[in-house]
Amino acid sequence: MTNANNLITHSYATSEIITLAAPEDERVWVPQKDNVWFRPLMLDTRGGGFTDLLRVRRAGMLSRHRHPAPVHGYVIKGKWRYLEHDWVAEPGTYVYEPPGETHTLVLEDKNEMITFFNNGGPVIYVDENGAQIGYDDVFTKIDLCKSWYEECGLGTDYIDQFIR
Secondary structure, eight states: OBOTTOOBOOTTOOOOOOOOSSOSSGGGSEEEETTEEEEEEEEOTTTOOEEEEEEEOSOEEEEEEEOSSOEEEEEEESOEEETTSSOEEOTTOEEEEOTTOOEEEEESSSSOEEEEEEESSOEEEEOTTSOEEEEEOHHHHHHHHHHHHHHHTSOGGGGGGGBO
16 A cells, blocks of 8 residues: 555554654653653554653662563663673663563662663563562553643643654
8 A cells, every 4th residue: 555655554554753862842751750751752552662761860779670571772871780780881881681680770870861761561660579569561651641741731642643
């Protein structure tokens, strides 16, 4: 099938997303915790994954978690590490998080950290014994975005441009 612009279309095809990754409007950053925000880039409701920027402006433990699907990250700004490993992720670092591994994200200082993450599936938050205490998936992310965008004046439909 083709459309009027002679582009191939299909009922399974989705449109591309072209947007500034680092938004000019601060309201696009969705608060997740105290001094922790995410900026949605793509929310894949068919495959269950999501792509975003994570921004943190505080030192300390952010979360202990694991993923049932692979996660790819690229550090844009700042430094962070996992308690379970001896490396430090800093600007320019690519990070692969294998499915099933529990890791505890820690920031050593309060300088701003921004990392691009491509999550193949949910984030499962766990306690120090590995027991699940919460989760985020593409649908909880959408709900957080809708709530925040309504509150900050962008409107609940602002998130629609990132949903596929």
